[in-house]
Amino acid sequence: xxxxxxPNHRHSIHCILSPHILRSIVKNGSPEQRQKAITTLAxxxxxxxxxxFTNATxxxxxxxxxxxxxxxxxxxxDAKNLQSTEGKIVRFEGDxxxxxxxxxxxxxGLGVTYDFFWNIFERHSIDDEGMPLQGIVHFGKEYNNAFxxxxxxxxxDGDDDLFKRFTISLDVIGHELAHGVTEDExxxxxxxxxxxxxESMSDVFGSMxxxxxxxxxxxxxxxxxxxxxxxxxxxxxxxRSMSDPGSAYDDPVLGKDPQPKHMDAFVNTFEDxxxxxxxxxxxxxxxxxxxxxxxxxSWERAGKIWYETLKDARLRANTGFKRFANLTVxxxxxxxxxxxxxxxxxxxxxxxxxxxxxxxxxxxxxH
Amino acid sequence: xxxxxxxxxxxxxxxxxxxxxxxxxxxLNNEDSMKVKELVQKCRFFSISYNEVPQRGADRKTYTITxxxxxNKNTIRVSDPVEDEALAELIGFLNxxxxxx
Numbered sequence: 040x041x042x043x044x045x046p047n048h049r050h051s052i053h054c055i056l057s058p059h060i061l062r063s064i065v066k067n068g069s070p071e072q073r074q075k076a077i078t079t080l081a082x083x084x085x086x087x088x089x090x091x092f093t094n095a096t097x098x099x100x101x102x103x104x105x106x107x108x109x110x111x112x113x114x115x116x117d118a119k120n121l122q123s124t125e126g127k128i129v130r131f132e133g134d135x136x137x138x139x140x141x142x143x144x145x146x147x148g149l150g151v152t153y154d155f156f157w158n159i160f161e162r163h164s165i166d167d168e169g170m171p172l173q174g175i176v177h178f179g180k181e182y183n184n185a186f187x188x189x190x191x192x193x194x195x196d197g198d199d200d201l202f203k204r205f206t207i208s209l210d211v212i213g214h215e216l217a218h219g220v221t222e223d224e225x226x227x228x229x230x231x232x233x234x235x236x237x238e239s240m241s242d243v244f245g246s247m248x249x250x251x252x253x254x255x256x257x258x259x260x261x262x263x264x265x266x267x268x269x270x271x272x273x274x275x276x277x278x279r280s281m282s283d284p285g286s287a288y289d290d291p292v293l294g295k296d297p298q299p300k301h302m303d304a305f306v307n308t309f310e311d312x313x314x315x316x317x318x319x320x321x322x323x324x325x326x327x328x329x330x331x332x333x334x335x336x337s338w339e340r341a342g343k344i345w346y347e348t349l350k351d352a353r354l355r356a357n358t359g360f361k362r363f364a365n366l367t368v369x370x371x372x373x374x375x376x377x378x379x380x381x382x383x384x385x386x387x388x389x390x391x392x393x394x395x396x397x398x399x400x401x402x403x404x405x406h
Numbered sequence: 407x408x409x410x411x412x413x414x415x416x417x418x419x420x421x422x423x424x425x426x427x428x429x430x431x432x433x434l435n436n437e438d439s440m441k442v443k444e445l446v447q448k449c450r451f452f453s454i455s456y457n458e459v460p461q462r463g464a465d466r467k468t469y470t471i472t473x474x475x476x477x478n479k480n481t482i483r484v485s486d487p488v489e490d491e492a493l494a495e496l497i498g499f500l501n502x503x504x505x506x507x
Contacts, residue, residue: 189462294421
């Protein structure tokens with residue numbers, strides 16, 4: 040596009056002018072200048088789109104699509120009990136239900152999670168740009184886990200001894216998809232307090248997805264993560280409790296739920312990426328306290344505050360609990376006003392888990 | 407053959423499952439002992455090398471395995487998905503065994 044008549048000559052108007060200057064030329068230039076500027080602008084858009092596409096593809100952020108906002112695109116893949124994220128596509132968007140419960144649960148669970156983010160926050164999938172949702176089921180043999188690999192949500196069948204299939208709990212599906220949202224918005228590093236916040240965001244959104252599906256107000260919710268997942272042999276009720284961290288299980292095989300509910304019991308450890316699934320109990324309980332104190336549906340106010348905080352540009356990749364807490368208070372004030380019920384509820388919630396908040400100090404210096 | 411097996415990470419932290427387990431094949435029943443030795447051989451454990459930390463994602467499990475058999479000793483660390491099928495099979499079996507020890 041930069042070549043003029045001489046193949047070695049790069050015409051300045053085609054190369055280094057920014058779009059706003061080109062638009063000015065389109066508006067004020069001579070007919071010839073306008074024609075050249077219009078051509079350049081059109082080409083520039085194409086190349087910018089191409090560059091974005093290439094960057095996204097090279098960065099491994101998943102396929103780029105042109106799906107209309109509000110429309111979801113789900114693909115469920117059967118790994119056939121191999122440890123592979125490739126496999127056979129067994130259900131595509133719009134396909135009827137199959138006779139495989141894991142396939143249907145993954146399809147429906149991803150659908151409800153998409154609907155939640157779209158209907159409540161107007162978020163168009165994981166990246167807010169319509170990223171197709173891919174779920175892998177029957178991953179590995181008797182695999183006791185579910186994970187987010189940066190592009191797909193992967194679910195094991197469980198061993199039926201300790202755990203049932205990992206698609207059985209809607210909040211677990213929401214949890215995994217929310218990891219993608221957090222990665223896209225804040226890129227919270229998966230270590231120490233930032234990692235525990237990353238985990239907590241997934242529990243917060245996972246729990247809200249379940250409450251949304253059940254049309255439950257915050258006082259009616261169980262605030263459990265994975266309540267359907269543990270086998271009957273296990274002495275426990277779920278993977279985690281957001282309302283009472285540390286109380287989810289106490290079992291000879293699994294051990295005792297190690298989650299703290301207060302900063303006094305914060306666990307310093309190199310296990311579990313610095314305790315990301317352990318110390319997440321603290322911000323989990325703060326969200327539970329804020330949501331139940333405000334009342335109504337959790338996503339209407341507490342959830343909105345947490346979501347806006349996740350999108351807040353001041354939420355750095357290495358943000359710790361204190362800074363995150365301050366940002367939730369800041370966003371409560373921004374959304375609902377200084378001295379509002381919501382601001383007070385959020386401040387009190389953090390205070391109750393041992394984190395003093397302040398929006399008076401400049402946030403860029405908060406820890 | 408001595409096997410030290412540690413599984414870390416996953417969607418939740420379970421103190422009982424995340425503990426490092428020491429498996430001595432001499433203490434296993436004959437069937438389990440034969441099976442684990444066969445899987446170690448099948449995945450060529452003493453000649454593979456993995457020390458991976460995943461760059462993206464969340465809730466993945468990471469496995470650290472050290473096996474000593476006479477003069478042979480090797481340690482690997484690998485995270486989900488374990489695409490080496492023979493190694494994945496060994497890890498699956500060690501997961502099962504570790505519930506018994």
